[in-house]
Structures are given as C-alpha cells and as structure tokens.
Amino acid sequence: MVVGRSDEADDDRRFRAVADATRRDILRRTMTREYSVSELARNYPMSFAAVQKHVAKLERAGLVTKRREGREQLVRADVHAVRRMRYLLDQLEAMWVDRIDRMGEILAQEKGDES
Amino acid sequence: MVVGRSDEADDDRRFRAVADATRRDILRRTMTREYSVSELARNYPMSFAAVQKHVAKLERAGLVTKRREGREQLVRADVHAVRRMRYLLDQLEAMWVDRIDRMGEILAQEKGDES
DNA sequence: GCGACCTACAACCATTTGGTTGTACGTTAC
DNA sequence: GTAACGTACAACCAAATGGTTGTAGGTCGC
Numbered sequence: 001m002v003v004g005r006s007d008e009a010d011d012d013r014r015f016r017a018v019a020d021a022t023r024r025d026i027l028r029r030t031m032t033r034e035y036s037v038s039e040l041a042r043n044y045p046m047s048f049a050a051v052q053k054h055v056a057k058l059e060r061a062g063l064v065t066k067r068r069e070g071r072e073q074l075v076r077a078d079v080h081a082v083r084r085m086r087y088l089l090d091q092l093e094a095m096w097v098d099r100i101d102r103m104g105e106i107l108a109q110e111k112g113d114e115s
Numbered sequence: 116m117v118v119g120r121s122d123e124a125d126d127d128r129r130f131r132a133v134a135d136a137t138r139r140d141i142l143r144r145t146m147t148r149e150y151s152v153s154e155l156a157r158n159y160p161m162s163f164a165a166v167q168k169h170v171a172k173l174e175r176a177g178l179v180t181k182r183r184e185g186r187e188q189l190v191r192a193d194v195h196a197v198r199r200m201r202y203l204l205d206q207l208e209a210m211w212v213d214r215i216d217r218m219g220e221i222l223a224q225e226k227g228d229e230s
Numbered sequence: 231g232c233g234a235c236c237t238a239c240a241a242c243c244a245t246t247t248g249g250t251t252g253t254a255c256g257t258t259a260c
Numbered sequence: 261g262t263a264a265c266g267t268a269c270a271a272c273c274a275a276a277t278g279g280t281t282g283t284a285g286g287t288c289g290c
Contacts, residue, residue, distance in 0.1 A: 008136040015134035020248090021123040024203075031210040038266055050249055052268070057247095071257035071266050079211040082204055088139075089201040095146040096194040135278090153236055165279055167238075172277095186236045186287035236287075246277065251270105258265075 010062070014085050017061035022046075023054050027077055030064055036072040125177070129200050132176035137161075138169050142192055145179055151187040 018024055022044055029035055029043075041051040055075055058064040062081040066073045133139055137159055144150055144158075156166040170190055173179040177196040181188045 008139075011139065012134055012136060015130050019127055019130035019134050021127060022248095024123075024126065027207060028210065031207055032214055036266075046248090047250060048267080049251080049269080053248070056268095068267095073267065077207075077211065079208055082207050082211075086201055086204040086208070089197050089204070092142060092146055092192075092197050093194055093201070095143065096192065096197075099147055151236080161278090162280060163237085164239080164281080168278070183237095188237065232290095234287100234289085236285105238284085238286100240281105240283085242280080242282105244277100244279085247275080249274090250272080252272105253270085254268085256265105256267080258263105260261105260263090 011085070011088060013061040014063065014081055017058050017063050018085070020054070022051075023058055026051075026054060026058060026075070027063060027082075030075050031077040031079070034074040034076045036074055037066075038072075040075065126200075126203060128176040129178065129196055132173050132178055133200070135169070137166075138173055141166075141169060141173060141190070142178060142197075145190050146192040146194070149189040149191045151189055152181075153187070155190065 018027065025043070026035075026040055029040065037052060037055055038048065040055065041048045044051055055064065055066070059066060062078060064075050064077050066075050068074075133142065140158070141150075141155055144155065152167060152170055153163065155170065156163045159166055170179065170181070174181060177193060179190050179192050181190050183189075
C-alpha cells in the first residue's frame with residue numbers, strides 16, 4: 001500500500017482524535033454499545049457542548065458514526081478506523097523486527113567467519 | 116491492568132506525538148537505523164529548529180531516544196512505546212469483538228427458541 | 231586555529247484546540 | 261399544547277501547537 005497525502009491527513013485525524021482521555025473513553029463506551037450524546041455527556045465534568053465537540057472530532061476522524069433516533073443522536077464506534085491505526089503501528093513494529101533480524105544475520109555471519 | 120491518570124497522560128502524549136505526518140516519518144526512519152537530527156532535518160521542508168521540536172516531542176512521548184556521538188545527537192525509535200499504543204487499540208478491538216460475540220449468542224438463542 | 235557543521239533554545243507569531251455560555255430548534259411525554 | 265429533554269452551533273477566550281528567526285556554544289576536519 002502506497003501512503004498518499006490524503007491517507008496521511010486521515011492518519012493525522014485519527015491519531016489526534018484518540019490523543020485525548022475523554023475521547024478515548026467515548027470510544028471505549030461506544031465500542032460496547034450505542035450511546036446518545038447526552039448520555040455520554042453525563043460521564044464527564046464538562047459542558048454538553050464540549051462533549052459534542054469531542055464526538056464531532058471522533059466523527060470527522062471516522063472513529064464513530066451517528067444515527068438519529070427520535071430526538072437522540074446515537075453514537076457507535078467504527079472498529080475499521082481503529083484497525084487502520086493498528087495496521088500502521090504494526091508496520092512500524094515490523095520495521096523494527098526486520099532491523100533486529102538483519103542484525104541477527106550479521107552476528108551469525110560474523111560468528112561463522114570466526115570459525 | 117488498571118489505567119491511571121498518569122497512564123492516560125502518557126497515552127495522550129504518545130498518540131499526539133504520532134498525530135503528525137512529519138513525526139510519523141521520523142519514527143519510520145529511526146525504526147530502521149539511527150539518524151542524527153540534522154540528517155533527519157534534510158528530509159523535510161522546514162527549519163532545523165522545527166525538526167528539533169518534532170524530535171523533542173517524540174522523545175517526551177517516549178517514542179525515540181537520543182544519544183550523543185561527538186557533535187551529533189543520534190535518534191533511535193523505541194518500539195516499546197509503539198507496542199503500548201498498539202495494546203490499547205487491541206483492547207478497543209477486543210471490546211468490539213466481545214460485543215459481536217454477545218450478539219451472535221443472542222441470535223443463536225433466538226433461533227433455538229423458534230424451533 | 232578557524233571555518234564548517236551540529237545542536238539547543240529563546241522569543242515571536244499565526245493557527246488550532248478545548249473549553250464556556252447563550253441562543254435556537256426538534257422531539258417526546260404527560 | 262407545553263414543559264422537559266436532546267441536540268446544534270455561534271461567539272468567545274485561554275492555552276497549546278507548529279512554525280520561524282536569531283543567538284550561542286560545542287565538535288570536527290583541514
């Protein structure tokens with residue numbers, strides 16, 4: 001997969017969206033079941049509008065979606081966006097493992113040469 | 116593991132540190148080998164001081180470490196901090212999977228009742 | 231020893247962020 | 261029908277962020 005600029009911007013948004021304890025908690029809760037925004041808001045020591053802003057930021061990052069049911073907006077997490085972030089971190093770790101592997105080969109080679 | 120406030124702050128720092136394309140690229144590069152700060156800086160269309168700030172932010176998040184070699188500071192990535200982020204995302208995904216599993220059980224139960 | 235290279239950081243600035251209060255509108259329950 | 265509930269968003273403000281320029285000091289190579 002070739003990473004383009006729009007992919008980088010999406011990654012920016014996703015990681016930034018989870019770089020806040022309140023938003024991570026919103027994500028945890030909405031991963032288990034749907035919550036309305038005001039139901040979510042009751043869990044945090046801030047105004048309703050502030051929680052609305054957090055939800056909006058998660059939505060712009062593609063981490064949650066909303067659907068209206070009567071007067072309520074129900075928020076649910078989207079595991080795909082979480083997987084995309086995990087994938088990127090997996091790639092980073094793979095680069096690390098690859099480096100360690102290459103060092104191991106060098107060491108093995110040096111040991112062979114010493115015999 | 117119980118997540119405490121200082122853990123949350125660490126998570127804030129780590130996710131915020133990777134919420135920027137330049138810093139993700141620095142992380143990719145230093146995952147494969149050590150780079151000096153000025154060597155890194157040659158890759159980005161910004162001042163040396165700006166790259167320095169990016170490296171400092173990664174360092175504060177525990178994602179890279181620096182060691183001095185003569186006049187150069189050599190930067191290397193720390194895979195443990197990447198793993199901590201991945202772990203957190205794994206937990207989120209596990210919550211999703213658990214929810215899907217519970218829905219599957221409910222559906223199976225409903226089908227059993229219909230027979 | 232001195233020019234080139236490398237790094238650190240202060241001060242500044244424009245933009246973004248994260249919170250508040252206030253206003254407005256739609257839905258629901260009685 | 262109206263009070264209660266739920267939501268959206270504008271305007272505001274303080275703090276944080278991400279970049280710049282400039283100054284200063286250490287190391288290295290010739």
